[in-house]
Amino acid sequence: MNDIADRCIDIIAKSKGIPASTITLASTFDELNIDSLDKINISFEVEEAFNIEIPDEALSTLRTVGDMIEGVTKLRTAVPSATITTP
Structure with a gap:
């Protein structure tokens, strides 16, 4: 996976308190018990x-x-590289 995928999966895993290794690109938010409030957070x-x-x-x-x-x-591609900051 790429950096974006790894970072997104880490955010989801921490948010739901589950191991990142259990999350795949095909995992649905329903499967991960992510409700609308979780999605917003x-x-x-x-x-x-x-x-x-x-x-x-x-x-x-x-x-x-x-x-x-x-x-x-897609959103990162649309943002000029000068405004993208990475930790």
Whole structure:
């Protein structure tokens, strides 16, 4: 996996208190017991980690971990590299 995927999976794992090794790109949010409030909290952490802004309407379209990683990748590509900060 790439850095974006690893970081997103780590955020989800910490949020839900589960091992990152149990999360795959195909894992659905339902399988991971991620409800709408969890999605919002995870999205805040992802936004902060990648210095991006996830549109509210995009949250409702996310069904899998892979969907989220794809969205983050697209948003990072759209942001000029000068404004991207990585820890």
